[in-house]
Amino acid sequence: MWVLTGDKVETAINIGFSSGLIDNGMNQYLITANNDQDIFEQLEDALMSLRTILGIQKSAMIVSGESLTTIL
Numbered sequence: 001m002w003v004l005t006g007d008k009v010e011t012a013i014n015i016g017f018s019s020g021l022i023d024n025g026m027n028q029y030l031i032t033a034n035n036d037q038d039i040f041e042q043l044e045d046a047l048m049s050l051r052t053i054l055g056i057q058k059s060a061m062i063v064s065g066e067s068l069t070t071i072l
Contacts (some may be wrong), residue, residue: 003015003019009064012029012062016062023029026059026060027053028060029042029046029050029060030064031043031046031061031062031064031067032067034066034070036071039070041052041062042067044063
């Protein structure tokens with residue numbers, strides 16, 4: 001599921017919690033970098049972690065608007 005907001009990352013996380021899409025038991029992966037190399041590294045780290053917990057725990061990936069516009 002994707003939720004797109006034009007707000008800050010912190011606000012997006014709060015919306016996720018208040019809507020029940022994110023809870024304290026979830027792993028949260030933040031993608032907040034503003035250049036291609038750092039974004040790639042953050043995504044790679046998240047992917048590696050997800051591979052180790054796949055099917056075991058729910059996870060949430062939060063991507064900043066700045067990161068999205070950098071990779072688009």
